[in-house]
Amino acid sequence: MIQSIERSSAVLRLLAAGPDRLRVKEIADALGLPKSTAHSILRTLEHVGFAEQDPRTARYRLGRGLTELGKAGLDVNELRSRALDWADTLAARSVESVRIGALQSGSARVVHHVFRPDDTTQSMDNGLIIPAHATSLGKVLLAYDAPAADAVARAGLDAYTRRTVTNRRALAGSLGEIRAQGWGGAVEEWEMGRAGIAAPLRTFGGLVVGAIGIYGPVERICDSRQRPRPALVELVCATAQSISRDLTGPRS
Amino acid sequence: MIQSIERSSAVLRLLAAGPDRLRVKEIADALGLPKSTAHSILRTLEHVGFAEQDPRTARYRLGRGLTELGKAGLDVNELRSRALDWADTLAARSVESVRIGALQSGSARVVHHVFRPDDTTQSMDNGLIIPAHATSLGKVLLAYDAPAADAVARAGLDAYTRRTVTNRRALAGSLGEIRAQGWGGAVEEWEMGRAGIAAPLRTFGGLVVGAIGIYGPVERICDSRQRPRPALVELVCATAQSISRDLTGPRS
DNA sequence: GACAACGTGCGACATTGTCGCACGCTCGGC
């Protein structure tokens, strides 16, 4: 039984008990904890949005995160705005178009799109719903959301090219591989001649709330053996990690 | 920032995301955790009532405890039923009457009462509201609930005897002492010639949900120097700890 | 205006949570 979780639940119950905001000392006394420990728990609870601190009185009360448990975890707009700069940077460094996606009602949706720097003949993909099982972005999202993956597989895996994964078992294996290596690739699974590399975006506790990836011609994305170029993979993963660090960093 | 709390919040978000119940493996994969770790977190969350496991499918979903955060922490009836046997035992061993109390809307209420074994001339105190600042039971409850203590002090500290604590500062000091030693006593603060010894009842994370204590003639409760007899204090504390262990033990 | 009490941060220690592994079991497929 994990001590800190038990304690945090007690803190939440305490905060919920009365309409009054509570001081650190009061909580510490109520639970028989040192001030430091109580403070540490409160900081974490505030960090994840389960508690809030009144900036004026320094007292704590329940946070918005608890009531929002019923809804979608993270606002798509916030994800977008927080990832904007990083996406631009990734596009510049990789010299490819960049997409950020999130799962919405079980399917993958592009929530942000950065054009390839020196290429104007592209379509704006914002808001586009892309096949989750046939793109790197979609597969990464599915890899960390079992129910969605299930729903997609159950709905039927349409073939877009001859390399599209249409076998449920093969898809499950692919998703497992993505989890194992922390990123996912898709080569000509959606459109012939095009490939993508994507990595998950994580919030507190490792919760995946989206994915970011690059998409472009196979000959630029992959090496001679049709495998995603390690340098590009590294770039995508590093960007994803930076965004994740950002998401867990300043307030939520 | 406490890792396990962040992770547990992620688990809760995950459980809240979809209406489907989730498997341990799915949660572990989604957060990038080993199965064991995820399982440990889930067990704890279930333990504190934030998650529930379907006994048939072994899958997890959100628990009732989360939605009940807004209401009183622990049902008084449950506290009563769980403490019944222990209260009887305490009455038998101490040969005194035993009371169990809880805070209700800022004042102390007797939720259970066991008569002194060989004494029939007693009144039934069940449901009785007793002065929180002038009884051992009430003071123990106040010691771990700062807002209630505040409200009581603000409402005015009526004097029932010449030994009743009526000074706010003195009361605060008394409550601090109770926290420090883990039990509280009151000698002729409510009724002349009567004294009490009480200790807190704790749930998960050390949250105080009630108090148990004995009450009787000063000459039996206290030694020659008007101080609570150590043997009785020990008895009360041991009983309180047993009940607390019970409260954190089998399901909530 | 002075004191006390609070919130906050840091560091060292040791407790605690984490991880890897293995056991039974159930579910699904051949």
Place this chain on the structure above:
DNA sequence: GCCGAGCGTGCGACAATGTCGCACGTTGTC
């Protein structure tokens, strides 16, 4: 109906992590 894979669960050892004590700077109070 049998076999196999995959799951939930439990244990143990390690070391990472949370805990605690202390001290600072500040706020609120008398």
